[in-house]
Amino acid sequence: MIWTIIGILLLAWLxxxxxxxxxxxxxxxxxxxxxxxxxxLIRK
Structure with missing residues (x-):
């Protein structure tokens, strides 16, 4: 789920x-x- 959000935000940023x-x-x-x-990452 977090990877999807990061991917969408990165695409929107670009x-x-x-x-x-x-x-x-x-x-x-x-x-x-x-x-x-x-x-x-830290909490894992």
Whole structure:
């Protein structure tokens, strides 16, 4: 489940970066996804 969310956010970030769509929001969501991923790795 987490891998799907990270994949979708990464794809949205790339599309936002290429087409300048909601750039700030996508970057914030990507950072949040990265933090959640790191927390999940640490807690395993």
């Amino acid at each position: 599309l936002g970066f290429l087409f300048k769509i909601a750039g700030g929001l996508i970057h914030i969501l990507l950072v949040i996804a990265g933090i959640v991923f790191i927390i999940k």
